[in-house]
Every structure is written in structure tokens, then in C-alpha cells.
Amino acid sequence: MKKRFLALFAVALLGSGAVSAQSDDCVTMAALAYDDAKAKNYEAAYPALLKVKEKCPKYSLATYQYLERALEYKIDKASGDQKKEFIQQLIDTWKQRLELYPDKTEKGKVYSDIALPKFDNNIGSKEEQYKAFDKAFTEDKENFTSPKGLYAYFDLMVDMQDAGKRNLQDVFDIYDRVIDKIEEEENDAAEDLAPLLKKQENNEKLTSKEEKQIKYAEINLSNYAKVKEALNAKLGARADCDNLIPLYKKDFEEKKTDIAWLKNANARLSAKDCTEDPLFVKVSEALYKLEPSASAAYSLGQTAEANGNYSKALQYYNEAANLETNPSDKAKIYYRIANNYKDKGNFSQARNFYKKAVNAKPSLGSAWLQIASMYAQSANNCGDDAFTKRAVYWLAADYAARAARVDPSISGNANQAAAAYRGRAPQKSDVFQSSYNPGDAIQIGCWIGETVRIPNQ
Structure with a gap:
């Protein structure tokens, strides 16, 4: 009872300015409903939140945020017609939120959220489902970032083409649209990740916020990599x-x-x-x-x-x-130029263009992996003695590991390469018998011209 009183008192204080015109009933109903929602007691919160939404629709944005969670809980527990009823209530909740709180609602996200349950539960025709996603993309592309939603948008177009309702060019157009959007999101995530990975490589301490940023960026990169793989599989022989x-x-x-x-x-x-x-x-x-x-x-x-x-x-x-002005396309060109130089053994020029490719498209992990490969191939030529020659492999491993972090689609091969390079680098016993200590910097000569630190093994 005391907890409910405190919740009621807190809501009244926090909302005193905004709810001065609201009735005491709205304050009381909302406080009790929010209290249950915060405690994740959604069975009790659900009817109470519906009542707040009906009687006091403009009371607070929190009504819609909590009701969304309660309805998702109800949908997960329901089946058949009851499930469809809850889905429709959720869609109505999103629509009302967008209508009443447009400045605090991302239109593209809401439209995508509305489209997804229709897709997942086969509500409406393929055409209707497709139009729901198309609305999200065309009206607010920036905030249409759901990996699953982007896949569904393309998947529905392919299904309609298979049914003879769209032509092959339509499929290609949506594929290009979705791939471009995914690459934009990948680049944003990789750009956020790059300075944090650099701090890690330099053994600098990360804040808890930075650690969360790394985790979030890596999850996003992984999800988008899976979607790209699924898109290409779906496109298949059509292309x-x-x-x-x-x-x-x-x-x-x-x-x-x-x-x-x-x-x-x-x-x-x-x-x-x-x-x-x-x-x-x-x-x-x-x-x-x-x-x-x-x-x-x-x-x-x-x-x-x-x-x-x-x-x-x-x-x-x-x-x-x-x-070229499109960053991803510019990266593709630089990568092709780099491959030409690498094939001819001009590793220095190849590295220059691989780095240009990464600058244009930070999520292009294959460029880092190619640099790692060139470093490994040059190990015997870029050291003063057996130890420093093998130290080149530490540097190669660092680049391969970076490739895996920014591009999950190649993480398997990249991590395998990194492990192989570390296996060729000096081991703990080699360091002990040398004149170096863990943490020492070794300058790598020849065309590489970089410094690598002996890891604390």
C-alpha cells in the first residue's frame, strides 16, 4: 500500500505542470496503472492502461509506452482470434500515439512496428502488408531501421513477383533500396565502433557507457549481416x-x-x-x-x-x-583498385586503397582482412631478426580481429585468420627468452612502417 502511495505521489509531482488541467481521476488511474506496469504485472496493468487511454488520452506519453509492453505480453500469451484482437489493439495504440505525440514519436519506426505484426501473423493480403512497409520506408526512411522489417519489405516483393503480380525489375529496385539502407546503418554502427575499438587496442580503460556502446554496435552489425545474407539468398538465381x-x-x-x-x-x-x-x-x-x-x-x-x-x-x-559520391560505391571502387595492386605485389599502394575503402565504408571488414594477409605475407621481409619478423604476425592478427568486429558477415574467417596469425607470432616462452618484455613496442620496418606492442600473454 505504501509503495502505491509513493508511486501516486511521485507521478503527481512529476506531472504537476503538465496535468494541471487533468481531473483527479486521471492522476489516480494513471498512477495505479503505471505502478503495475513498472512492476511488470501486465495482467493488472492492461485493463487499467486501456481505461487511462480511453478516459485520459492526452494525459501522458507513458500511457502508450506502458500499454505497448502490456499488449506485447498479452499477444505472446494469446492465440487465434484473441491474439488478432490484441494485435489490432497494439496497432491502434501506436496510431494514437503518433497522432497525439508526433514530436515524440519516430514515424518510420511506428509504421514499421505496425507492419511487422501483420507480416508475422499473416494479417491482410501480401499487397497490403507490403504497402504497410513501403509507407514506413517512403515517409520516414531514416527511422525505418528494423532489420526484420527491412527483410520483410523485400520478402513480400519477391513473393508478389513469384505470384506474377510484380516484375523482376521491381524486385531489383526494392533489393537495391533495402541493401543501401542496411549499408547506411552498418556504416553508422561501424563509425561508432571504430574509436572504441582503437581504445581497446591501446589498452585504454573503457567506461561502462562505452562498453554498452560496443555491445550495441556489435549486435546491430551482426543483425544487419544476417539480413543481408538472407536477402541475397532470397534474391538467389533471379539476379x-x-x-x-x-x-x-x-x-x-x-x-x-x-x-x-x-x-x-x-x-x-x-x-x-x-x-x-x-x-x-x-x-x-x-x-x-x-x-x-x-x-x-x-x-x-x-x-x-x-x-x-x-x-x-x-x-x-x-x-x-x-x-562517385555514394560512400559504399566509392569503397567498392577503391577495393577493386587495391585488389589490382595486391595481385601485382604492390602492397604499399594496395594498403593505401584498402584504407581509402574503409574510410568510405567503415563496415568493410574485408579490407582490414586483406591488409592482415599482406602483412602476414611480408613477415620474413619486414623484421631485423627472427623475433621481430614473427612479431609482424601480431600486427596481422590485430587487423584480422578488427575485420571480424566491424563486419560480422566475415567474422568466422577473420577470427580464424587472427588465431592462425597469433599462432605464428612469438609465444610466451619466446618473449621470456628475448630482450623484450610484454607491453614493449616493436617498430616494424620495410613497407609496413607500423608499431606493434607485445601482448600481455
Whole structure:
């Protein structure tokens, strides 16, 4: 009883300014309902919160926040028609919150939240479910960040295409839209993570807030990596060259002066490396002639590379990088340039472009993994003696571990590589027998030119 009195008193104090026009009944009902909700006694809180929502809809945003939790609890326990009834109540709650508290509600998140239970419980037609997600994306893309929601948005389009209600180009359009959004979110998470990982690598103490930030960023990166994998599996053979080439070949003559169409065809053919078919050259040259864009230059670079003209390819790739404004696409170009230099043994130039790729797209863990590989390959050439040569592997392991942290989609291979590199580095007994101590810095020479610290093993 005392607890309820204190809860009532606290709510009255906190809301005194905002509820001066409210009746005493609203204050009392809300205090008791909120008390039960805070205690997670949702069976008792549910009817009380419904009453507050009905009688005092503008009393407090907390009504809607607590009612959302209570309804999610009820939905989890219910089945059949009762479950659908609770789902509809939850949707109505979100809608009313958005109507009454628009400045404190993220529209894209709410629309996505409304769409998801319809998708999960097969409420409405595929078209209706799809439109619910499309509303979230088109009206507030910034706050439509749900990994599951983004997957459902694409999944429904594929299902409609399979049913003959959409064409293949529609599928590609939504795929590109969703992938771009996921990569934006991955980059944001990786950017937040980068300085914190640097602190960890330097053995600096992290605050509890920073540790939570790392955990949150890594969870997000992992979830988005899983969604990308699922999207690509769902797209499957639809994006194979065998499907793409006939799709674009039949319209080329009609569309060869249509820049938007050429860009779309060029991007799709380029992404799937359909570069050996003459259609790819035609599309790339037509686009470059009409608009010497980044995508057109990149495609001509692919063609030159396929023909063995590597210097011409690099010329086109550099032009593409200079023209490109999309960070993820710029990273792709830099990565391709880096691979060319790496294949030719020019590791220093390759590293420069891998780092440019990561600067453009912080979640591109494969770039760090490539640098790790080059360091490992150079171990015998970049030390003064057997110990410092093997110390290069510590540096390679650090880069491989960083790749795993920023890009969960390659974490398995990256962590395996890091473990292998650590196995080749000096072990505890080697350090004991050397002139070095744990924590000492070793300057790595030759093209690497970096410092690595002996770990406290």
C-alpha cells in the first residue's frame, strides 16, 4: 500500500505542470496503472492502461509506452482470434500515439512496428502488408531501421513477383533500396565502433557507457549481416547473368538513350560480373557517352581489366572513384583498385586503397582482412631478426580481429585468420627468452612502417 502511495505521489509531482488541467481521476488511474506496469504485472496493468487511454488520452506519453509492453505480453500469451484482437489493439495504440505525440514519436519506426505484426501473423493480403512497409520506408526512411522489417519489405516483393503480380525489375529496385539502407546503418554502427575499438587496442580503460556502446554496435552489425545474407539468398538465381542479360537485351535498342535505364542495367550487370557478354560493353559505352558517370567509368574499367589492359582499367577506376559520391560505391571502387595492386605485389599502394575503402565504408571488414594477409605475407621481409619478423604476425592478427568486429558477415574467417596469425607470432616462452618484455613496442620496418606492442600473454 505504501509503495502505491509513493508511486501516486511521485507521478503527481512529476506531472504537476503538465496535468494541471487533468481531473483527479486521471492522476489516480494513471498512477495505479503505471505502478503495475513498472512492476511488470501486465495482467493488472492492461485493463487499467486501456481505461487511462480511453478516459485520459492526452494525459501522458507513458500511457502508450506502458500499454505497448502490456499488449506485447498479452499477444505472446494469446492465440487465434484473441491474439488478432490484441494485435489490432497494439496497432491502434501506436496510431494514437503518433497522432497525439508526433514530436515524440519516430514515424518510420511506428509504421514499421505496425507492419511487422501483420507480416508475422499473416494479417491482410501480401499487397497490403507490403504497402504497410513501403509507407514506413517512403515517409520516414531514416527511422525505418528494423532489420526484420527491412527483410520483410523485400520478402513480400519477391513473393508478389513469384505470384506474377510484380516484375523482376521491381524486385531489383526494392533489393537495391533495402541493401543501401542496411549499408547506411552498418556504416553508422561501424563509425561508432571504430574509436572504441582503437581504445581497446591501446589498452585504454573503457567506461561502462562505452562498453554498452560496443555491445550495441556489435549486435546491430551482426543483425544487419544476417539480413543481408538472407536477402541475397532470397534474391538467389533471379539476379544471375542468365536472367539479367535477356532482361536488358530485349530493351536495349529502345532504351539506349535513357540514362536512368542505362544506369540501372549497368549497375545490375556490373554487380553480378556479367562483363563477358557484349551487352555489358554496349550498356557501359552508351552510358559513358551520354554521361561520363562513376558507374560508367567503373564498368569500362571492368571491361579493360577483363581484356588484360590493367593500366587502362586503373585509369577508369580512378576516374570512377573521383566521380562517385555514394560512400559504399566509392569503397567498392577503391577495393577493386587495391585488389589490382595486391595481385601485382604492390602492397604499399594496395594498403593505401584498402584504407581509402574503409574510410568510405567503415563496415568493410574485408579490407582490414586483406591488409592482415599482406602483412602476414611480408613477415620474413619486414623484421631485423627472427623475433621481430614473427612479431609482424601480431600486427596481422590485430587487423584480422578488427575485420571480424566491424563486419560480422566475415567474422568466422577473420577470427580464424587472427588465431592462425597469433599462432605464428612469438609465444610466451619466446618473449621470456628475448630482450623484450610484454607491453614493449616493436617498430616494424620495410613497407609496413607500423608499431606493434607485445601482448600481455
